[in-house]
Amino acid sequence: MRVDRIRLLNFKCYEEAELGLERGVTVVHGVNGSGKSTLLEAVFFALYGSKALDDRTLDDVITTGEDESEVELWFTHDGREYHIERHLKLRGDRATTAKCVLETPTETIEGARDVRREVTELLRMDAEAFVNCAYVRQGEVNKLIHASPSDRQDMIDDLLQLGALETYRERASDARLGVKTVLDGQQEVLEDLHKQVEHKEGKELHERLNGLESRQNDVREEIDRFETQREQARNTLESAENVLERHAETREEITTLETAIEELRSKITETERKRKDANDEIRDLEDRREELAVEREELLAETDLEAGDDDAVETRIADLEARDDELQDDLNEIRVSVTETTSEIERCREAADELESKAEAAREQADDLDAKLEADAEAIEDREAKLEALEAEITAARERFDDAPIAFGEAAEHRDSLETEREALTDEIGDVTADIRTVENAIDEGERLLEEGKCPECGQPVADSPHVDVLDDKREELAELDDRREDLEVKRDELDDRLDRAEELREAERQVDRLEENRENIEQLLAEKRETLAERRDQCEQLREDAETYATDAEDERATADDLEDEVADYRAELGAINTDRGEIKDTLESLRRIAAVGDERDDLAGEIETLRDRRQDWQTMNDERRETLSNKRERKRDLESEFDEDRIETARNDKQNAENYLEQVDAKLEDLESKHDNLQNAIGAAERELEELEELRERLEGVEKRCERLESLYDEAETLQATYADLRAELRQQNVETLERLLNETFELVYQNDSYAAIDLDGEYRLTVYQKDGETLEPEQLSGGERALFNLSLRCAIYRLLAEGVEGTAPLPPLILDEPTVFLDSGHVTQLVSLVESMRDLGVEQIVVVSHDEELVGAADSLVRIEKDATSNRSRLERGEPPQAELLASD
Numbered sequence: 001m002r003v004d005r006i007r008l009l010n011f012k013c014y015e016e017a018e019l020g021l022e023r024g025v026t027v028v029h030g031v032n033g034s035g036k037s038t039l040l041e042a043v044f045f046a047l048y049g050s051k052a053l054d055d056r057t058l059d060d061v062i063t064t065g066e067d068e069s070e071v072e073l074w075f076t077h078d079g080r081e082y083h084i085e086r087h088l089k090l091r092g093d094r095a096t097t098a099k100c101v102l103e104t105p106t107e108t109i110e111g112a113r114d115v116r117r118e119v120t121e122l123l124r125m126d127a128e129a130f131v132n133c134a135y136v137r138q139g140e141v142n143k144l145i146h147a148s149p150s151d152r153q154d155m156i157d158d159l160l161q162l163g164a165l166e167t168y169r170e171r172a173s174d175a176r177l178g179v180k181t182v183l184d185g186q187q188e189v190l191e192d193l194h195k196q197v198e199h200k201e202g203k204e205l206h207e208r209l210n211g212l213e214s215r216q217n218d219v220r221e222e223i224d225r226f227e228t229q230r231e232q233a234r235n236t237l238e239s240a241e242n243v244l245e246r247h248a249e250t251r252e253e254i255t256t257l258e259t260a261i262e263e264l265r266s267k268i269t270e271t272e273r274k275r276k277d278a279n280d281e282i283r284d285l286e287d288r289r290e291e292l293a294v295e296r297e298e299l300l301a302e303t304d305l306e307a308g309d310d311d312a313v314e315t316r317i318a319d320l321e322a323r324d325d326e327l328q329d330d331l332n333e334i335r336v337s338v339t340e341t342t343s344e345i346e347r348c349r350e351a352a353d354e355l356e357s358k359a360e361a362a363r364e365q366a367d368d369l370d371a372k373l374e375a376d377a378e379a380i381e382d383r384e385a386k387l388e389a390l391e392a393e394i395t396a397a398r399e400r401f402d403d404a405p406i407a408f409g410e411a412a413e414h415r416d417s418l419e420t421e422r423e424a425l426t427d428e429i430g431d432v433t434a435d436i437r438t439v440e441n442a443i444d445e446g447e448r449l450l451e452e453g454k455c456p457e458c459g460q461p462v463a464d465s466p467h468v469d470v471l472d473d474k475r476e477e478l479a480e481l482d483d484r485r486e487d488l489e490v491k492r493d494e495l496d497d498r499l500d501r502a503e504e505l506r507e508a509e510r511q512v513d514r515l516e517e518n519r520e521n522i523e524q525l526l527a528e529k530r531e532t533l534a535e536r537r538d539q540c541e542q543l544r545e546d547a548e549t550y551a552t553d554a555e556d557e558r559a560t561a562d563d564l565e566d567e568v569a570d571y572r573a574e575l576g577a578i579n580t581d582r583g584e585i586k587d588t589l590e591s592l593r594r595i596a597a598v599g600d601e602r603d604d605l606a607g608e609i610e611t612l613r614d615r616r617q618d619w620q621t622m623n624d625e626r627r628e629t630l631s632n633k634r635e636r637k638r639d640l641e642s643e644f645d646e647d648r649i650e651t652a653r654n655d656k657q658n659a660e661n662y663l664e665q666v667d668a669k670l671e672d673l674e675s676k677h678d679n680l681q682n683a684i685g686a687a688e689r690e691l692e693e694l695e696e697l698r699e700r701l702e703g704v705e706k707r708c709e710r711l712e713s714l715y716d717e718a719e720t721l722q723a724t725y726a727d728l729r730a731e732l733r734q735q736n737v738e739t740l741e742r743l744l745n746e747t748f749e750l751v752y753q754n755d756s757y758a759a760i761d762l763d764g765e766y767r768l769t770v771y772q773k774d775g776e777t778l779e780p781e782q783l784s785g786g787e788r789a790l791f792n793l794s795l796r797c798a799i800y801r802l803l804a805e806g807v808e809g810t811a812p813l814p815p816l817i818l819d820e821p822t823v824f825l826d827s828g829h830v831t832q833l834v835s836l837v838e839s840m841r842d843l844g845v846e847q848i849v850v851v852s853h854d855e856e857l858v859g860a861a862d863s864l865v866r867i868e869k870d871a872t873s874n875r876s877r878l879e880r881g882e883p884p885q886a887e888l889l890a891s892d
């Protein structure tokens, strides 16, 4: 087997690292704490998982601060390739295996336990065997030598898988002891059973049973004898009791008969009395019947019936009742008519009342209208007077135009033209006044200038006054203007007068308009009033006519009511007549019904009399029968009395007493015998049971004897097996020891060829003895530290080879892994170690991995791996080195 490649992720001091390993010797070097041991541990862990961690736990291998870790290992074994992958996960503060897979060329195995089992099988080593031979951990170089012989024996036995044989031998021993315990128990049981059987056999059970049975037969016979006698006594008692019973019964019957006789006699007397009473009653009833016959004759005489028989009476009653019914119907009819007519009368009178009140109302309404008509006529007169006055006013207003310059209706236009004229005139006066003022100013200026001697017109000094006449012209012009204004002002005053007049006329026109409108209104109102008046007159007339009609109608209604009143009187007379007739019929019916009732009663009485006679006859018969019975019972009584016999009774009494006494005694005796019999029966039962028990005991005894035999043979087998395992182990160990001794001497010779040691002896208890060349012997502990280390390595290598070559034939050897094996070695011994390593390679160990600083070892390596630790990240790094060279070693 050899490791091809390993990959780590967050494994202890490695963050991410991958390393391929070659065949041959690989030396791993680096400073302390750089992670060399960790790399070897990783290989071990990849193969065996938690079993590779001793007392540490999974979380120790996960890099501090990380929560997952991965290890992958690729290896070749027996020409086939394998791959193991393990993932660890931190959950809380505990790590678990999240993934564990082993891929083999044929299958994929999952789960830590199955993977480990498969690896153990492949390498033929479990984890413990692996660290005891293939992987020599730091500081464990001397492990095997330092162990006590028995520990060493265990260790090596386990390595050689002889430990299992010891376990089997112990198991066989346990089994043997177990069988022994059971066997001892069974033998005790067997002894006990023997004792029980002997004890029971000593009791002579069969003889006892026979004696008991013959005694029981004797008792049985005696019981039979007493039972026969008891039966006889019982018979005697029975017949005596029968006689006494019969006697008692007879007496009882006589008493019963006496009572019956007495009863019969009193019943006969009673019935006779009843017969007499009935006879009296019949007589009374006949008297009553006679009285009723007389009454009927008298009543019949009062009627006009010729034949006085019941049928004629019934027929007459029926006729009269029919007649009465007819009358009743008539009566009802008339009553209905009376009611109807009476209500008709009432209706007529109410109608008359209503009509009269309507007439009254119409008249009152007409009177009211008359009053209104008068008022209307007055109002019309007033209006007519008003109209006349208005007419006069209008005429007066119009007359004012007679001497006017204009016609009626032109006043407004006229006034407007006058106003226009006046405005023009006023403007003209304004113009003239302005001219006058201008001229006056010019005159004043001229006079002032003139006084100063200047031209009044141009202001130039005037010496020779060429301009004076201009002033005069101005004065003339002013006078003309004044005149003109005066004229204009007169005209304006005139115009003002004419305007006033025009205004007056305009006012007259307006007045006429208003008055005429007023007149029109009044005329219209007047027309309306007149129309209303005419209407009211018609209405009034109509109302008076209506009143007349209502009054006439009312009178008619009253006349009708009076007529009906007469009719009702007639009806009432008729009613009286009918009631009288019905009264007579009622009386007649009453006496007729009495006649019928009397007839019925007489018939009833006849029936009653008949019944009584029959009953008397029945009683007669009954009493005859009773007398017959009575005489029978008397005879029977006499017979019974004659049967009575005192001697017989006395004998019976004595017999009974004797029998009872005997029975009492015999029962006690029999009881006694029965209990004796039962006791004997019980004793017999007990004896029989004991016999059965004896039989059972014998059967059990036989069974236990057989079991003991089987157990004994089992015990022998276990003993043999135990011995066999012990022999087998001794034999195998002897074989192994011989091989081991040979291999050990071979390797030892390789290492100590030139030294003073000759050979090593390994005995059956794995005791080691070293022979010096001079024949002296040494304990391994007596060797120097370095020698011990080499010696131990030799021993391990020997075991390693033995295991690999094995009992089952050669298997590919796993890599030999040595962690710091040179610690105790000086350079000479290192040389020996180198030759040991090389010899191992020659022996066919494909791969050897050594952690060491030693130059010589490094020099012997086929390849180098250098490990460095990054000072800042504190993570380890792997580096492949070239085959050893001086420079590399110098730098180490």
Ligand SMILES: Nc1ncnc2c1ncn2[C@@H]1O[C@H](COP(=O)(O)OP(=O)(O)OP(=O)(O)O)[C@@H](O)[C@H]1O
Pocket: 011, 012, 013, 030, 031, 032, 033, 034, 035, 036, 037, 038, 039, 060, 061, 062, 063, 064
């Ligand atoms: N779980 C972990 N996480 C991180 N670092 C760890 C963990 N466990 C151990 N280490 C560190 O790994 C480093 C490597 O230790 P290792 O024993 O492999 O070193 P070495 O090279 O064999 O040293 P020496 O030459 O002294 O034997 C140590 O410094 C240790 O502190």
Ligand SMILES: [Zn+2]
Pocket: 455, 457, 458, 459, 460, 467
């Ligand atoms: Zn002038």
